[in-house]
Amino acid sequence: MSLSLVVFYLLGAVCLGGAVGVVVSRNVVHSALLLLVSLMGVAGLYLLLLAEFLALVQVLIYGGAITIIVLFVIMLTRVQEFRAMKDNPQWPLAVVAALAMFVLLAAAMIKGAPSETTRQSVSFEELGSSLFTQWAVPFEVASLVLLVALIGAIVIAREGGEE
Amino acid sequence: MSLIHFQVLSAALFSIGVYGVLARRSAVMVLLALELMLNAVNVNLIAFAAYGEQVQATGQVIAIFVITVAAAEVGLAMAIILRLFRDRASVDVDEVDLMKW
Amino acid sequence: MLFQIETVTNSGVQWAWLAPTLSASAFCAIVVLGRFLPKQGAFLSLLAIMAGFGVFWYVLSEFLSSGGGIFSVDWFTVGESTFSWGIIVDELSVVMLGLVTFVALMVQMYSLGYMKNQEGSFGWYFAVHSLFAAAMLTLVLADNFLLMYIAWELVGACSYLLIGFWYHRRSAAEAAKKAFITTRIGDVGLLIGILLLFNETGTFDITTIFHIAEQGGIGSGTLTAAVLLIFLGAMGKSAQFPLHVWLPDAMEGPTPVSALIHAATMVVAGVFLVARVFPLFVMSDTAMLVVALIGLITALITAAMALVMTDLKRVLAYSTISHLGFMMLALGSFGFTAAIFHLVAHAFAKALLFLGAGSIAHGTGDKRDIREMGGLWKRMPVTSITFGIGLLALGGIPPLSGFFSKDEILVAVLDGRGPLFFVLTLVAALMSALYMARLLFLVVLGNLKTENEHAHESPWVMTVPLIALAVLALGAGLLAPGLIPGYDGFGNWLFFEEPEAYHINFLVMVISVVLSIGGFAIGWALYSRKLLSADRIRERFSGLHRVLVNKYYLDDLYQWVINRVVLAFARFMALFDRIVVNDVGVNGTGRSVFLSAWRLRYLETGKVYNYALVMVVGVVAVALIWWLALPYA
Numbered sequence: 001m002s003l004s005l006v007v008f009y010l011l012g013a014v015c016l017g018g019a020v021g022v023v024v025s026r027n028v029v030h031s032a033l034l035l036l037v038s039l040m041g042v043a044g045l046y047l048l049l050l051a052e053f054l055a056l057v058q059v060l061i062y063g064g065a066i067t068i069i070v071l072f073v074i075m076l077t078r079v080q081e082f083r084a085m086k087d088n089p090q091w092p093l094a095v096v097a098a099l100a101m102f103v104l105l106a107a108a109m110i111k112g113a114p115s116e117t118t119r120q121s122v123s124f125e126e127l128g129s130s131l132f133t134q135w136a137v138p139f140e141v142a143s144l145v146l147l148v149a150l151i152g153a154i155v156i157a158r159e160g161g162e163e
Numbered sequence: 164m165s166l167i168h169f170q171v172l173s174a175a176l177f178s179i180g181v182y183g184v185l186a187r188r189s190a191v192m193v194l195l196a197l198e199l200m201l202n203a204v205n206v207n208l209i210a211f212a213a214y215g216e217q218v219q220a221t222g223q224v225i226a227i228f229v230i231t232v233a234a235a236e237v238g239l240a241m242a243i244i245l246r247l248f249r250d251r252a253s254v255d256v257d258e259v260d261l262m263k264w
Numbered sequence: 265m266l267f268q269i270e271t272v273t274n275s276g277v278q279w280a281w282l283a284p285t286l287s288a289s290a291f292c293a294i295v296v297l298g299r300f301l302p303k304q305g306a307f308l309s310l311l312a313i314m315a316g317f318g319v320f321w322y323v324l325s326e327f328l329s330s331g332g333g334i335f336s337v338d339w340f341t342v343g344e345s346t347f348s349w350g351i352i353v354d355e356l357s358v359v360m361l362g363l364v365t366f367v368a369l370m371v372q373m374y375s376l377g378y379m380k381n382q383e384g385s386f387g388w389y390f391a392v393h394s395l396f397a398a399a400m401l402t403l404v405l406a407d408n409f410l411l412m413y414i415a416w417e418l419v420g421a422c423s424y425l426l427i428g429f430w431y432h433r434r435s436a437a438e439a440a441k442k443a444f445i446t447t448r449i450g451d452v453g454l455l456i457g458i459l460l461l462f463n464e465t466g467t468f469d470i471t472t473i474f475h476i477a478e479q480g481g482i483g484s485g486t487l488t489a490a491v492l493l494i495f496l497g498a499m500g501k502s503a504q505f506p507l508h509v510w511l512p513d514a515m516e517g518p519t520p521v522s523a524l525i526h527a528a529t530m531v532v533a534g535v536f537l538v539a540r541v542f543p544l545f546v547m548s549d550t551a552m553l554v555v556a557l558i559g560l561i562t563a564l565i566t567a568a569m570a571l572v573m574t575d576l577k578r579v580l581a582y583s584t585i586s587h588l589g590f591m592m593l594a595l596g597s598f599g600f601t602a603a604i605f606h607l608v609a610h611a612f613a614k615a616l617l618f619l620g621a622g623s624i625a626h627g628t629g630d631k632r633d634i635r636e637m638g639g640l641w642k643r644m645p646v647t648s649i650t651f652g653i654g655l656l657a658l659g660g661i662p663p664l665s666g667f668f669s670k671d672e673i674l675v676a677v678l679d680g681r682g683p684l685f686f687v688l689t690l691v692a693a694l695m696s697a698l699y700m701a702r703l704l705f706l707v708v709l710g711n712l713k714t715e716n717e718h719a720h721e722s723p724w725v726m727t728v729p730l731i732a733l734a735v736l737a738l739g740a741g742l743l744a745p746g747l748i749p750g751y752d753g754f755g756n757w758l759f760f761e762e763p764e765a766y767h768i769n770f771l772v773m774v775i776s777v778v779l780s781i782g783g784f785a786i787g788w789a790l791y792s793r794k795l796l797s798a799d800r801i802r803e804r805f806s807g808l809h810r811v812l813v814n815k816y817y818l819d820d821l822y823q824w825v826i827n828r829v830v831l832a833f834a835r836f837m838a839l840f841d842r843i844v845v846n847d848v849g850v851n852g853t854g855r856s857v858f859l860s861a862w863r864l865r866y867l868e869t870g871k872v873y874n875y876a877l878v879m880v881v882g883v884v885a886v887a888l889i890w891w892l893a894l895p896y897a
Contacts, residue, residue: 005164012172019176019199023183028191035195042176042202045169049213054205054223061230066198066237073241074191077248088257088873094185097880102178104884108891109170116165119213122220130220131227142231149235153242185877193873260870 008048015041028074036067050121169210177203190244190254194237201233276326277353278335283316283365284401287394294391304387309394310372316401317365320358327358334407334471345466352407352470355758356539356604360404360532363608367528367615368397370729374619375520377725378626389429393524396422400529404536408468409458412540416454416497416533420447423530427517439516446510450500454537457493460486474543488548494541495555502534502588505562509819511585515577519622522577526584527615535591535607542600542760556596556681560688563589565816567695572812576621576634576707579699583658584614586696590673593689599676600760606669609740613657613666616733620651623722623730624707637707643720646727648708650734655708657737659700660693660780668741670696671776675769690779697780701787709792 018038025031039062046055131139176199183196205226212222248254290312298305336350351357372393379389399418406412421444428440462468464486465476476482482490498504503511511531515522525531538545538555545551563586570582587610594603624637627644631637641648657664660671670693678686721727743754790801802809811817 002164005168008164008168012168015172016175016179019179022195022199023179023186023192028189031192031195035198038176038199039202042206045172045206046209048164049169049209051209051213051223051226054209054226057227057230061234062198062202065234069237069241070191070195073244076245077191077254088186088188088871090873090877091186093877094182094873097185097877097884098178098182100884101181101880102174104887105174105177106171108887109174110167113167113170114214117214117216120215120218122212122218122223126218127220127223131224135224138228142228146231146235149239153238156239157242157245181880185873185880187873256872259872 004048008045011041011044011048014038015045029071032067032070032074035070036063039063039067050119053124053127166210166214169206169214173203173206173210175203176200176206188255188257190240190247190256190259193256194240194244198233198237201229205229276330277323277332278351279319279326280323280353280357280361280405281335281351283319283361284398284405286312286315286319287398287401291391291395291398294387294394298387298391301387304390306376306386306390309390310369310376312394313365313369313372313397316397317362317369320362320365323353323361324358327353332358336407336469347410347468348408349411350407351405353405356536357404359604359608359758360536361401363532363611364397364400364404364528367611367733368393368400368524370615370733371520371524371528371619374523374622374726374729375518377723378520378622379518385429389426389518392422392425392429396426396524396529400533403533406470408470409461409473410468412470412537413455413458416501416537417451419530419533420444420451420501423447423514423525426521426525427514429517429521433516436516439510439513443510443514446507447500450497450507450534453493453495453500454497457490457497460490460493464490470540477544477547484548487544488550491541491544491548491551492554495538495545495551495558498534498537498592499558500534501537502531502592503562503585504534504558504589504592505565506818508562508566508585509815509822512573512578512581512815515575515581519577519618519625522581523615523618523622526581526618527611531584531588532607532611535588535595535603538592538595539600539604542595545595546598546760552596552598554596556593556677556685559589559592559594559596560685560692561589562586563593563692564688564695567692567699569812569815570699571695571702572809574634575632576624576637576703577618577632579634579703580614580617580621583696583699584610586692587614587658590670590689590692593685594673594676597673597677597680597685598760599673599680601754601758602669602672602676604758605743605754606673609665609669609737610658612733612736612740613654616650616654616730616737617658619726619730619733620647620654623647623726624651626722626726627720634703634706641708644722646721647730650727650730652704652708653734654737655700655704656784657741659697659704659784660776661697661784662777662780663741665737665739665741667776667780671773674772674776678769678772690775693776694779694783697783698787701784702791704784705787705791 015038018034018036018041021034022031022038025034039058043055043058043062046052046058180196180198180200180203183199184193187193187196208222208226208229212219212226215222244254247259251258287309290308293308294301294305298308301308332353332355334350334352336348339347339349341347372390375389375393379386396419399415399422403412403415403419406415424440424444427443428437430436431440458468461473461482464482465473467473467476477487500507511526514525517525545555566582566585566589570579570586573579573582587606591603591606591610594600594606624640624644624647625631627647628637628640641652653664657666660667662668674686674689674693677689814820
């Protein structure tokens with residue numbers, strides 16, 4: 001068992017453990033923090049896949065931005081209600097559906113697995129030039145999406161809106 | 164360690180996210196599970212980018228877009244949840260059932 | 265040479281299309297602008313038909329100098345079939361063109377006087393007259409069945425509008441409906457016949473169909489069926505037994521309309537149709553026999569009815585049907601020329617008679633019963649003399665037009681169908697002379713009744729057409745023999761297959777003259793001298809008289825069929841519609857959707873996670889199906 005495989009299993013365990021925690025925990029603050037753990041595991045996986053830039057972005061955006069927003073929202077809403085919030089009555093069905101989904105995906109992936117190749121790194125240069133030449137238009141559109149989402153969020157969340 | 168490891172891992176992560184979306188009652192919790200699903204997709208994308216036949220940045224670029232959209236989505240969703248909480252004094256999705264018969 | 269017409273591109277006769285176009289334009293103009301014009305635009309209609317009459321003379325001169333042809337343009341293409349519309353200019357259509365425009369002109373001019381009290385709808389009356397003329401002109405000029413059928417239906421629609429012109433009178437509205445529905449029965453036959461021919465040949469073009477049929481391109485059974493169906497259409501329009509019942513009722517319309525319908529349009533459309541597709545008829549012996557038989561039966565039974573009717577216009581109506589029967593009989597006896605000649609001669613005389621009847625009604629204050637008339641020549645000389653000329657002409661007194669045309673028919677029947685038909689035709693001819701004599705002695709001659717002391721002559725707009733028509737009724741017969749150099753007689757000009765020089769069958773002519781004069785003599789004895797008592801004869805044959813007065817109970821039979829069969833079926837269909845279509849079908853669909861929705865709406869929980877669950881299950885299911893059902897995946 002190579003070192004990288006050991007690291008993979010460790011990170012995978014962190015990832016999945018955190019994720020299970022997110023969906024099982026009754027406390028929403030715990031969930032949010034466990035999500036952070038899980039996403040940091042994913043960042044580790046990115047490193048393992050030689051995608052350093054993505055790992056960095058993952059840490060910055062999920063760790064720095066998204067988790068903070070979620071915590072803010074939790075703070076702004078009533079925390080005591082979250083603490084006792086139960087799952088909804090269809091959760092056994094949800095378990096079955098999720099398992100079915102996993103089996104299906106895994107089976108399809110194993111059946112259709114491509115031939116063995118080795119990992120290759122994509123350099124920063126390559127990523128940057130690709131992003132700003134080949135993908136320039138979608139990139140701009142993405143920035144527009146962010147802008148619209150920002151404005152929308154402000155309009156929706158503003159005190160005393162139209163209603 | 165090979166592609167299939169990452170793929171199965173992402174499938175597991177995705178399924179856990181699906182469960183979370185389906186089973187939780189708090190809108191915030193549903194949103195967190197949604198993030199898990201998005202990340203599962205990203206893992207898949209980057210794994211394919213790394214294990215591709217020839218080196219190309221496309222997988223990573225699209226992963227960046229996914230992250231962008233996810234950030235936008237979280238911002239909007241949180242605004243909606245805040246609004247919901249102010250209007251209804253609750254974030255329980257059970258209470259948001261205007262589409263009921 | 266008739267029916268062997270070449271397509272020509274440039275000739276003066278092609279301007280014949282102007283005639284129907286002008287009248288149709290007059291219709292549009294009067295309908296749209298009529299209310300702003302003096303006399304509600306009636307003069308437009310008159311001008312259009314006058315111009316049409318002028319076009320006829322131009323076309324006739326061009327036709328005589330350079331011959332006719334077919335002029336058509338492509339209309340539209342469906343699949344492999346190209347539909348054209350165009351005109352055919354041959355002897356037949358030139359004759360019809362002249363006849364229609366002349367009679368329509370006379371009738372419209374006369375209507376100016378007759379209808380002058382129609383304040384509100386004066387313009388509309390003339391507009392429909394224009395449309396009527398346009399439709400009829402299109403019909404006679406059409407070079408393909410499609411255009412012809414359109415014009416055919418337009419003629420029917422216009423007759424409906426004009427018969428029901430006084431629609432506030434219940435009887436007029438009923439008569440209009442009766443005319444429309446009865447002719448409709450025939451029209452359906454015509455349509456099926458046309459489509460049958462189209463199915464066989466892939467074209468509506470009349471001459472092309474002739475060529476294909478000549479080369480045996482149409483099976484004989486199909487041909488007979490198609491031709492008989494076309495004849496059914498002609499029977500409806502030309503009021504042949506047993507579809508003749510609408511024409512007497514059509515007297516409910518204004519009298520000039522009756523003149524138009526009986527002389528130039530509508531009823532002659534049927535005869536014209538048979539003449540136009542005559543080459544197809546002669547290919548089927550069965551069809552020819554049916555045409556001759558129907559014509560003979562019609563001529564006989566309606567002539568008998570004309571003898572007993574007391575309403576002036578009804579007598580004339582039955583006489584029209586009888587003469588149409590003669591024309592059909594002539595066609596069925598291969599007497600193409602005789603039929604068309606009789607059509608023309610009869611048109612002049614009958615238009616004259618109807619306009620005269622209208623003038624009489626106008627002068628006597630709307631009298632219609634012939635028993636209340638008599639001695640009118642003392643008060644209405646012009647009307648009476650012209651009316652009398654019309655009566656003598658149709659009664660077959662030589663040398664008036666009816667004598668020549670009837671004589672030709674008799675010859676044709678004797679040659680084409682043999683002695684039995686000939687004798688029966690003679691009987692019908694005798695009756696025809698007799699009822700004309702009856703009108704002559706009861707209406708025109710005789711003693712003036714006291715209540716008619718104040719009868720007065722009609723204004724000049726009404727008498728001028730009478731005189732013009734009387735001249736033609738007098739003299740048109742002289743067209744039959746070729747009396748002037750360079751003109752070899754009508755038969756040498758308009759014929760089917762080979763020229764027929766005017767020939768005199770001496771025996772036939774003698775019989776014909778004896779019968780005509782004998783008919784009038786009997787009439788004189790019965791109605792003027794009272795040598796024989798009409799009343800006694802009526803009592804002697806009271807059963808027969810009752811049958812005749814009741815129109816052979818045909819109307820009652822049709823009424824019974826309508827009441828018992830049609831209405832019963834209609835009631836059943838209404839019930840079917842209400843219960844099966846409406847309650848079960850339409851409302852049932854709605855109710856079942858409503859009820860199932862009432863139950864199923866509980867699926868709409870309004871909870872997002874329920875929807876999401878269903879979505880995930882759906883995704884898994886679709887993926888599984890795709891994967892398992894498609895082996896290559």
